[in-house]
Amino acid sequence: MRDESTDGAGTVWGVSTDVVIFSVRDEALTVRLVRRPDEPFAGCWALPGGLLGEGEDPDDGATRVLREKTGMEGVYLEQLYTFGRPDRDPRGRVVTVGYFALVPWTEIGGERDEPDGGWHPVDILPGLAFDHAEIVAMARGRLAAKLEYSTIALQLMPERFTLSHLQSVYEIIRGEPLDKRNFRKRVRAMECIEPTEATYRAGSHRPARLYRRKTPGRVEIIK
Amino acid sequence: MRDESTDGAGTVWGVSTDVVIFSVRDEALTVRLVRRPDEPFAGCWALPGGLLGEGEDPDDGATRVLREKTGMEGVYLEQLYTFGRPDRDPRGRVVTVGYFALVPWTEIGGERDEPDGGWHPVDILPGLAFDHAEIVAMARGRLAAKLEYSTIALQLMPERFTLSHLQSVYEIIRGEPLDKRNFRKRVRAMECIEPTEATYRAGSHRPARLYRRKTPGRVEIIK
DNA sequence: ACAAAAGTGTTGTATATACACCCATGA
């Protein structure tokens, strides 16, 4: 019978975090990728991530990665799954704690070391280093699932947004259209957003009311 | 900017798994605990777990722990969450991948190194080592949530069971009673169990029909 | 005046809830 104090001590371990940073841009769900500067997989696209520092909690590591890659703080961040196949990193045993994050498209700003800022539509991803494709796939599944029973989509919205914006975010993630009247009825029933005084003018048509989250950071479970 | 190849290499890491093994016994949801033989927390109750071996996947580690503690194979096992607070283990940096498992009460058998086999009602747990109380709390929450939108409860059932048994498992985990007729209507609609020819006789009353899972290992998401 | 997106209700259908009595058995 093994115990924490007796076994596995000979192995050199690494623990890292990798973050699937989602945003909706240009009518697509996109993921932030970076090019790896070093071996293994040098030059290959990969999720932003890195080894945990000494004394660094995995949650803090993910927060740090997020700050470094998007310059943002206070965005939605959730632990996803931990991946530890022995052969997942050719350098040795690195277990990675996967996270996913949601950032409003307006607040992306930050660095642009790649022409497109490293944002890739999740449906047309390049080949990824390590098992990162698997991590992205799981994150996408989790996001789609939570869309249906929580208010998580609001974490992708900027401070003020129209109901049409919100509906299009739902449609983009689900991959199918929604009925406008039923959608509006549903979000009204959630009672998690409220109208502002402001409107949004875009083109030669009626302006749209702008809404905001009532409790910006909070993700509620519905029903 | 940190990268997997550059940082954190000075730290001595350990990676362990801890498994919250649930079973329903004596009208209560119970958890399998073990007494720690060694420091830290020697003699204290803790979740079964241990450091990963070299070349061992976390899933395999959890499967091994489960086999060692219950003698069972093929029971339901799901990764729960990874806990990595820097101070969670006084010996140094040990990140633990938490799992939860469901075992039918009939198949517990195995060793009984404690008078009660180490099974503790989840509502009256002793003090636990490390952050194990937190892990149990999260596992309980996850189980309760999944009860409502999946067929996960069947993983707690023996090969053949009555609908009353199944209902009582739901009631025990939810902590409140259910209407018998509505419950039976619901499970019939799920189409995940089927009646057998056999009945179960227990006491001076009408015998109950025994059911079995149609696809024993499978957990379906409802709706 | 026209084009283009914003905004708004009703009706039918399916799903969930509340609720009470007869049945088969062992003692």
Add this chain to the structure above:
DNA sequence: TCATGGGTGTATATACAACACTTTTGT
């Protein structure tokens, strides 16, 4: 025959899905 848990259906309320037209603005 009595006590015990096993087994069944209906009526109502609630939630969800389908569906079309009017409003406001810019050009």
